[in-house]
Amino acid sequence: MTQLKDVYPLYLNNRAAQPNATLAVTDKFTGEVAFHTALATPDVIDQAIAGAVEAARPCAEMPAYARQGVLDHCVTRFRERFDELAYALCVEAGKPIADAEGEVTRLIDTFRLASEEATRNYGEVQPLDISPRARGYMGMWKRVPIGPCSFISPFNFPLNLAAHKIAPAIAVGCPFVMKPASLTPLGAIIIGEVLAETDLPPGAFSILPASRDGADQFTTDERLKLLSFTGSPGVGWDLKARAGKKKVVLELGGNAAVVVDADADLDHALARIVFGGYYQSGQSCIHVQRVIVHDSIYDRFRDMLAAKVQTLVAGDPKVRTTFIGPMISTKEAARLKDWIDQAVAGGAHLLAGGGCQGAMLEATLLEDCDRASTLYREEAFGPVVILSRFTDWDAALDEVNDSRFGLQAGLFTRDLHKVLAAWDRLEVGGVVVNDVSSFRVDNMPYGGVKDSGLGREGVRFAMEDMTEIRNLVIRRDI
Structure with a gap:
């Protein structure tokens, strides 16, 4: 019989940390406390963002095969821990076991897709001689990582909706800080435990359960270059209004x-x-x-x-x-x-x-x-x-x-x-x-219009949001 630990850490700059065991997480069927996790305070979140900034260049410089290797490791470990992951979903989310097993399967699929896409971050050679003034010029562009990302994931798919942010970020070379839902933090924590087994650069990831009131930095900190939020429309649009200059991707509600x-x-x-x-x-x-x-x-x-x-x-x-x-x-x-x-x-x-x-x-x-x-x-x-x-x-x-x-x-x-x-x-x-x-x-482009959000998830489409086009122009006639 699968059993959960009594206490789980958070992950700060790639390492497990246990500053406290403040967050009590209940078994959603019995209503009883099932385990405790650490809760990130503002100073811990600040350290995580600083670590992500330091990791931006090393993550961007990781060769594609190395990023792919990290994702392949995750696929292997998730398969090995399949029953544990499914049971965790049963407890923290109240998800029937058949649905929980389906979500673990999708977690594995999402990381596998990201592994495949990690070596397909293509660019394009572009002809520039569209008029006489551009004769002798050639152009090309490539996609480069946008930089440190902020992820906020919801309670209903604690594994796969976290995966739809984490896996593309690793595939393109973006460090990240993630706030999982306080009601269901364990899925993301286990992903962090597996990522800690890899050789990602220090600061490449932090998994930080945090209270909503204490997590404003995930939205407002200008060092973060992208905010990807999945959750309710009221919260999502408020976060966008306060996000400043960073790119914002919102996957919100539906009817x-x-x-x-x-x-x-x-x-x-x-x-x-x-x-x-x-x-x-x-x-x-x-x-x-x-x-x-x-x-x-x-x-x-x-x-x-x-x-x-x-x-x-x-x-x-x-x-x-x-x-x-x-x-x-x-x-x-x-x-x-x-x-x-x-x-x-x-x-x-x-x-x-x-x-x-x-x-x-x-x-x-x-x-x-x-x-x-x-x-x-x-x-x-x-x-x-x-x-x-x-x-x-x-x-x-x-x-x-x-x-x-x-x-x-x-x-x-x-x-x-x-x-x-x-x-x-x-x-x-x-x-x-x-x-x-x-x-x-x-692998579908997934997202909505109107009050359902902005942008698209699905591994390849999330990778586009987490990268920017960098152009190169060369004059050849001198």
């Missing part, structure tokens, strides 16, 4: 919609929507929140979905048959329960679920939800799906766009013309056909 057309394979759509709406208790920014179904199949699909939702097994995430685990906190479960109750009071019809006990919110399905309600307008970030019906494809696309968010959308249709129309018109970062908005492969 994802899926359209099920009359020609869809309903059994397939059912299976995928159940997954997309309820896996890891809906705590994903691309979780299926709204399902818009063609009127001709609506009643049949509604009954199929309601019956299936009522069979989902909820309970201890460490038990393999569990599909619905706890939400991240009783506070978050109570918040979403209140939104559901408000929607029902406003006329929504509850088809399944709606109950809540502690952090365990039942898998919930509603229809006839007022489009002005909080549940419809905001990001639920929990196991709730809202059904509505349509008759006109263009009207369905308008309903998808009826949101201040725009991360991903799903379509179930066999009509290529409708697919292309949706790709043109939907105000989202990605359109997924014959699957749900929740689908993601870790």
Whole structure:
């Protein structure tokens, strides 16, 4: 049986440090304290940023094969520690074991992709003789590391969303400081433990659990050249406003919609929507929140979905048959329960679920939800799906766009013309056909528009954000 330690360190300039054991992290199912970690104080964060500045040149000068070797080491060690990593996710995030194992697999994929891309940081030779005045000149450009980076990762994917920042930074040669979510810091700490086994230059990385109030330096310190934040829109846009001159990448919230057309394979759509709406208790920014179904199949699909939702097994995430685990906190479960109750009071019809006990919110399905309600307008970030019906494809696309968010959308249709129309018109970062908005492969360009953020993750695309173009012009005719 896998067991966790009682106390974990932070990682300061590549080394484990135990200045305290202040941060208590709970088992999200039992509510009991599972372990403690060190909490970074402002002076520790300052030391980490100074170390990253010192490491900028050595990291940039690491040959590609050496950076690739670091990433390959991580892949090997993550495979060896697979069960430990999955169990840690079960405990600190309340993630059902099957979902936890899936995330560890994606962690490995992300580092493997970064290893492959570490030797592909290409440039271009560019002809400059576009007019007589430039005759005899030639140009070329390459990408160089942007410098010390600041990363802030969320609670819902403590391993893979940290990996989507860390692995590209190593691949391009950027030192970094990372603040993992205080509710789920262990995944990033274990990544730090593995990185400490490598020969990265001193100061190349720091993993620093920190309180939100004490972590302002991650945003405001001018020595940092890029801030990459994944989390809530309110926090993200506030950080951008205070980030100063540094580049900012934001992966924020969503309110994802899926359209099920009359020609869809309903059994397939059912299976995928159940997954997309309820896996890891809906705590994903691309979780299926709204399902818009063609009127001709609506009643049949509604009954199929309601019956299936009522069979989902909820309970201890460490038990393999569990599909619905706890939400991240009783506070978050109570918040979403209140939104559901408000929607029902406003006329929504509850088809399944709606109950809540502690952090365990039942898998919930509603229809006839007022489009002005909080549940419809905001990001639920929990196991709730809202059904509505349509008759006109263009009207369905308008309903998808009826949101201040725009991360991903799903379509179930066999009509290529409708697919292309949706790709043109939907105000989202990605359109997924014959699957749900929740689908993601870790080499995809992933990110949103509107209140869902700025920039794109996905290893190669994150590497572009973490580098700058440096031009070279040579005059040859002298």
